Amino acid sequence: MSCHIPVQRTGQSPAFGDPSLGNDAAAVVDILSYRWAPIFSDLILHKGPTIDAERVAPTPRDPILVSRTTVVNNDRPGRGRDDRYDDRRGGQGQTFNTYDLSRNLTDDIFSNQKATAKGEEFRTPPLMGIGKVGPPFLHDARVYLSILNRDSTPAGTVFTNSQVTNAPLVVRSVDDALRAAIELHDLPAPDDRKTSRQRGGGCPVPPGGKVVNKIGNVIDYGSSPSDVICPPYSSALSTTNRSEAREVIARFRSLTPSDQQAMIDFLKEL
Numbered sequence: 001m002s003c004h005i006p007v008q009r010t011g012q013s014p015a016f017g018d019p020s021l022g023n024d025a026a027a028v029v030d031i032l033s034y035r036w037a038p039i040f041s042d043l044i045l046h047k048g049p050t051i052d053a054e055r056v057a058p059t060p061r062d063p064i065l066v067s068r069t070t071v072v073n074n075d076r077p078g079r080g081r082d083d084r085y086d087d088r089r090g091g092q093g094q095t096f097n098t099y100d101l102s103r104n105l106t107d108d109i110f111s112n113q114k115a116t117a118k119g120e121e122f123r124t125p126p127l128m129g130i131g132k133v134g135p136p137f138l139h140d141a142r143v144y145l146s147i148l149n150r151d152s153t154p155a156g157t158v159f160t161n162s163q164v165t166n167a168p169l170v171v172r173s174v175d176d177a178l179r180a181a182i183e184l185h186d187l188p189a190p191d192d193r194k195t196s197r198q199r200g201g202g203c204p205v206p207p208g209g210k211v212v213n214k215i216g217n218v219i220d221y222g223s224s225p226s227d228v229i230c231p232p233y234s235s236a237l238s239t240t241n242r243s244e245a246r247e248v249i250a251r252f253r254s255l256t257p258s259d260q261q262a263m264i265d266f267l268k269e270l
Helices: 019-032 175-184 225-229 236-242 245-253 257-268
Strands: 045-047 067-069 095-100 119-122 156-161 167-170 210-211 218-220
Touching: 045 067, 067 167, 167 175, 175 245, 175 257, 225 236
Parallel strands: 095 156
Antiparallel strands: 045 119, 067 095, 156 167, 210 218
């Protein structure tokens, strides 16, 4: 992803000329100024994915429970196609309740304040140390991993690779969390002939195109909710609702499962 530039050079340290540092000023300036740092970021604002129905709702969409299955695997010899992430839970066909991760990364809480980012804009965070620090990920920590609910109600979303589209993804490991964070850089892929038929697979459209939460807020996704949540890359909604990273994420989704895993392994080494 072009926004995650591996190395950036610092400018002159703000400590330059600071009288409060006394005799230490020169040493501090020398250490911090004009140094190359492997931050894997450009620290620039970028447009995130937008679902207008959720953005204009009077109250935010609450997490909803979605029943999913274990995830398809095609690249580990001797394993079935339905045990991608969790062999502990009884093998193929196992289903789980998950808290659905909202794909809408847009909020406008601070957008009416001077000199602040718009609701759809997010700073690219440094990736250095991401493999050591681990989840939660994204600006509001929505991609979480907790031992308290990892086996009861973990986070869940969908993922796509060259062999399957919108397969269910249950977040029970750091690998799962990194994959989910990558996927949530954009709206889900449009369903196609490779769309998963597993429980929880396919474009994550609420039943009837509406979400009614226990506190009473209702979000209506319109007459074609799949086009809102998973718009085709060629559509106008793709240009307006998908993120600035949509082309990069589309290329990531075209990779084989093993190539995607290699990228995740690289991130864990940062």
